[in-house]
Amino acid sequence: MHLTDVALTGFGLVGLSLASLLPGSQHIFSNPSSESTSGFSIPSVHESAVQARRVLRLENIGTLSTVFPSDASANHHDIHSTEQRPHGLGGVPIGLMDYYADCEPKSGNPTILAIDxxxxxxxxxxxxxxxxxxxxxxxxxxxxxxASLPRFSLVGHLEDIDDSDASKAGLATCFVKNHPDAVAWLPGNRIHTSRWVRLVVDDVYWIGGFGDRAYIGWIPLETWHNVTQKEIDACRLPGEKSTWSWADWL
Structure with a gap:
């Protein structure tokens, strides 16, 4: 069913009028040619990678998605008894909010404080x-x-960061700057066992917004890593407040 069909069946003529005002509705969910009929060029894959790295820097909360192990796993009995976890969740995905920080900015791999x-x-x-x-x-x-704003997923794997490397990188300072409350569960705390990990990025899937004015698709890993800090600093996202002040000019 096309967008106009939805407008007609669900909202009548008012909905149709609204649909006609949507930007490039024929390409809302897919990429058009490199240049639209209005002459506007959608961002390139590299430009989209720069935007994604800018989002990674400015945001600090995301959703971690994993899948449950099968009931036949070695520790399923203990988990079911302590969590009252339902049976039959093996292979079922779950997405949960978690903190991260861009504490190793040259790598493009976000830092996570893993609570075991x-x-x-x-x-x-x-x-x-x-x-x-x-x-x-x-x-x-x-x-x-x-729906018009950037969002993306980093597919990867977790890699432990040893205490020496964490100290050299100043991970505790960086992470607490982004998440002041996390000071309570830094490694060595008395509440929960925790450790520093990095999410090593293996693949990047990007949705820059509506498909008639933003790139939608996979960003090659090489492109992700080739983004420079200068490009990230110069990038401005939709609705981003200006950080310029007279102090910068002086």
């Missing part, structure tokens, strides 16, 4: 793959269409 008792990290320990999904939240508060 948390479901996402128990699933990974049981063999699950993992994805971190992010979306851009405009800072000016005047953006009304979330």
């Amino acid at each position: 008792i948390a479901t996402s990290f128990k699933n990974v320990a049981a063999g699950s793959n993992i994805t971190l999904s992010l979306r851009w939240h405009p800072q000016d508060g005047h953006w009304h269409s979330a």
Whole structure:
């Protein structure tokens, strides 16, 4: 069913009028040719990678997606008894909010404080793959269409960061700057066992917004890594507040 059909059946002529006002409705969910009929060129794959790296820097909360292990796994009995977890969840995906920070910016691999008792990290320990999904939240508060804004998923795997490397990279300082409350569960805390991990990016899937004005598709890993810090600094996202001040000019 086409968008105009939905408008006619669900909203009548008013809905049809609204649909006709949507930007390039024939390409809302797919990429058009490199240049639209209006002459507007959609961002290239590299430009989209720069935007994604900018989102990675400015945001600090995402959704970790994993899958539950099968009931036949070695520790399923203990998990079911302590969590009251229902049976039959093997292979079922679950997405949960979690903190991250861009503490190794040259790598493009987000830093995560893994709490071993948390479901996402128990699933990974049981063999699950993992994805971190992010979306851009405009800072000016005047953006009304979330569907028109960038969002993407980083498909990867977790890699432990030893204490020496974590100290050299200043991970604790960086992470607490992004998440002040996380100071309570840094490694060595008395509440939960925790450790530093990086999500090593293996694949990137990007949706820049509506398909008539943004790239939608996979970003090659080489392109992801080739984004420079200068490009990230120069990039501005939709609805991003200006950080310029007189101090910059002086």
